[in-house]
Amino acid sequence: MTDVLTRLAEVLEERKAADPDSSYVAKLYAKGLDAILKKVGEEATETVMAAKDGVPDKIVYEVADLWFHTLVLLAHQQLRPEAVLAELDRRFGLSGLEEKASRTK
Numbered sequence: 001m002t003d004v005l006t007r008l009a010e011v012l013e014e015r016k017a018a019d020p021d022s023s024y025v026a027k028l029y030a031k032g033l034d035a036i037l038k039k040v041g042e043e044a045t046e047t048v049m050a051a052k053d054g055v056p057d058k059i060v061y062e063v064a065d066l067w068f069h070t071l072v073l074l075a076h077q078q079l080r081p082e083a084v085l086a087e088l089d090r091r092f093g094l095s096g097l098e099e100k101a102s103r104t105k
């Protein structure tokens with residue numbers, strides 16, 4: 001399933017050379033970082049609203065929009081989704097409460 005993240009990241013790299021008139025992603029890159037961040041914020045808010053509505057399909061749809069726009073952000077910042085997956089992997093099995101306690105010591 002993580003394969004789709006890698007394939008999508010490849011498309012997002014290709015779109016760096018695409019015409020903004022022919023590609024949503026190229027258009028977002030052309031608008032710049034603030035426009036990408038605005039989309040991430042909007043999609044996060046829409047995710048919150050979908051969760052409050054409690055309709056499962058709507059939550060999945062909005063989370064997909066949010067993940068997609070965070071992938072655009074990563075690509076814009078020359079980062080790959082594998083870096084995020086590696087960080088989640090590093091944290092796997094480490095209790096959030098223990099991690100927090102180790103920071104405040």
Ligand SMILES: N=c1c2ncn([C@@H]3O[C@H](COP(=O)(O)OP(=O)(O)OP(=O)(O)O)[C@@H](O)[C@H]3O)c2ncn1[C@@H]1O[C@H](COP(=O)(O)O)[C@@H](O)[C@H]1O
Binds near residue numbers: 011024025042
């Ligand atoms: N997964 C996605 C994807 N998810 C969401 N979106 C777009 O993200 C936008 C979401 O914004 P909104 O819901 O706010 O809708 P909107 O009002 O149309 O958006 P704005 O005009 O406000 O920006 C919509 O235009 C969606 O079509 C996506 N656009 C592209 N992809 C993937 O990216 C690839 C490259 O896309 P292009 O660059 O357009 O070829 C595609 O083949 C897909 O795999």
